[in-house]
Amino acid sequence: MDLQQAYQAALQQDATIRAARAAADVGDERVEQAKAMRYPNVAFSAARNRNDLSNTQRNVLGRSVTVDENYTSHNATLTLRQPVYRKSLSVGLEQAHQMRAEVGAQLDRELQSLGVRVTDAYLQLLLAQDQLALARAQKNTTTTQLDAARKLLVAGSGTRTDIDEAQARLDMAVAQELEIRQQLDYARRQLETLVNQPVETLSPLDEAKFAAWTPEQRSVQDWLALAEDSSPEIRQQKARLDVARLEIEKARTGHLPTLDAVAQWTRSGSENVTTPSSSYTNRVIGLQLNMPLFAGGYVNSTVRQAVAEQVQARELLEAARRDLSLRIHTEFRGVSEGRLRILALEQAARSATQLVVSSRRSFEGGARTLVDILNAEQQKELALRDLARARYTYLVSCVRLQALAGGDRDGSIAAVNALLKAP
CATH class of the missing domain: 1.20.1600.10 (Outer membrane efflux proteins (OEP))
Known part of the structure; x- marks a missing residue:
């Protein structure tokens, strides 16, 4: 060697x-x-829940009436976030x-x-x-x-x-x-x-x-x-x-401050307790500004x-x-x-x-x-x-x-x- x-x-x-x-x-x-x-951040979340709803309200005679209802709710959200500043x-x-x-x-x-x-x-x-x-x-x-x-x-x-x-x-x-x-x-x-x-x-x-x-x-x-x-x-x-x-x-x-561009699509069903049978589709696009004010030093x-x-x-x-x-x-x-x-x-x-x-x-x-x-x-x-x-x-x-x-x-x-x- x-x-x-x-x-x-x-x-x-x-x-x-x-x-x-x-x-x-x-x-x-x-x-x-x-x-x-x-780079852009893409996230997807979904949930499915079993709900037990007890709804109590007064009828036309002024008496309290309770209605129990069991139903399934669900939601799905897709979010795109792009840092701008x-x-x-x-x-x-x-x-x-x-x-x-x-x-x-x-x-x-x-x-x-x-x-x-x-x-x-x-x-x-x-x-x-x-x-x-x-x-x-x-x-x-x-x-x-x-x-x-x-x-x-x-x-x-x-x-x-x-x-x-x-x-x-x-x-x-x-x-x-x-x-x-x-x-x-x-x-x-x-x-x-x-x-x-x-x-x-x-x-x-x-x-x-x-x-x-x-x-x-x-x-x-x-x-x-x-x-x-x-x-x-x-x-x-x-x-x-x-x-x-x-x-x-x-x-x-x-x-x-920080500034992000956000685009979001949400699909939900039976998530409103007043109208459990309703469903929604929500589409959002816009800017999100965060301004720090005080962090304790x-x-x-x-x-x-x-x-x-x-x-x-x-x-x-x-x-x-x-x-x-x-x-x-x-x-x-x-x-x-x-x-x-x-x-x-x-x-x-x-x-x-x-x-x-x-x-x-x-x-x-x-x-x-x-x-x-x-x-x-x-x-x-x-x-x-x-x-x-x-x-x-x-x-x-x-x-x-x-x-x-x-x-x-x-x-x-x-x-x-x-x-x-x-x-």
């Missing part, structure tokens, strides 16, 4: 992405519902579009985050594999040095101290190998959780391709400008601010609430800008200075390797001890480990910087994937 395959699998399997896509579908339906409120509906439609933009930005944010998470998990697994290989090599080297120290002691030219030193280093190497194995298992399960499938073999980093690769060069101000226009986090907060602004306008419509309260929510959204947007600026500066430094650190660590690794060679030759000449060789081997391992970590951190910083600024996430994943060895 290479990085591109892992990313494509995570796009289909990651639960967070599926939830964000469902939220986007919710936003689409919210827009359709807001549109439907402006409802300010809240037009505001609600615009608000629904902004809410859809908000969840769309949230989906983009999760997709950018997924690219970073997959890249980080993939490279963390490669780092754990490299560290395990280094730990095993260190253990094998220490084992060899321990055997050599024992032979020298038997031959009469070694010391017990050399054996104890080599044994202590070997015990530490075994403990470190066990710890790295745990890290490797955790890194593997982390990647498997994202792609929702077993991960056996990964494509490793091609050091030759990495040495010749240069990421996209921009100044920090260019990255900040790109983030202001394209960052999903900023777009999400801007959409929330627009929703809050429209909520104020929507709340203020509580003071405004409810509308004013909702307006004040919406204003407070707008202030909250504005401040959250400003906080998001500041936090994003800080993170972009951090990742920019990680990218701009990461290459220099890698070059320095490559030189340190070469020097440590040369130190091991020199220490061995000096030991053969009697100028160095076995402890000097062990120290040189340990220094070499630390240099190689730090170099591997610096390379993977550098690549993650490149992907994270693109994600923070809202850059091409597929392009950044493909760029890192191109640095891996072909299967």
Whole structure:
């Protein structure tokens, strides 16, 4: 599995992405519902009732006479209502579009985050594999040095101290190998959780391709400008601010009248208690005006609430800008200075390797001890480990910087994937 395959699998399997896509579908339906409120509404109602009527009245002689009558009544009504003027509906439609933009930005944010998470998990697994290989090599080297120290002691030219030193280093190497194995298992399960499938073999980093690769060069101000226009986090907060602004306008419509066009057809039978056997057909067409007069201060309260929510959204947007600026500066430094650190660590690794060679030759000449060789081997391992970590951190910083600024996430994943060895 290479990085591109892992990313494509995570796009289909990651639960967070599926939830964000469902939220986007919710936003689409919210827009359709807001549109439907402006369309004609047709309703039909019908009823059929059994009536028991007792009618008491005086006759010509002034005596009360009661007549009991049982009969069935029925009615059917068809109503067509078309909103003519409802300010809240037009505001609600615009608000629904902004809410859809908000969840769309949230989906983009999760997709950018997924690219970073997959890249980080993939490279963390490669780092754990490299560290395990280094730990095993260190253990094998220490084992060899321990055997050599024992032979020298038997031959009469070694010391017990050399054996104890080599044994202590070997015990530490075994403990470190066990710890790295745990890290490797955790890194593997982390990647498997994202792609929702077993991960056996990964494509490793091609050091030759990495040495010749240069990421996209921009100044920090260019990255900040790109983030202001394209960052999903900023777009999400801007959409929330627009929703809050429209909520104020929507709340203020509580003071405004509404006007509907109404057409109604009603057919009823035996619903008049004075003449139960009569039937009626009523056809109505006209305009219906509703004018709010007093609601106990409810509308004013909702307006004040919406204003407070707008202030909250504005401040959250400003906080998001500041936090994003800080993170972009951090990742920019990680990218701009990461290459220099890698070059320095490559030189340190070469020097440590040369130190091991020199220490061995000096030991053969009697100028160095076995402890000097062990120290040189340990220094070499630390240099190689730090170099591997610096390379993977550098690549993650490149992907994270693109994600923070809202850059091409597929392009950044493909760029890192191109640095891996072909299967």
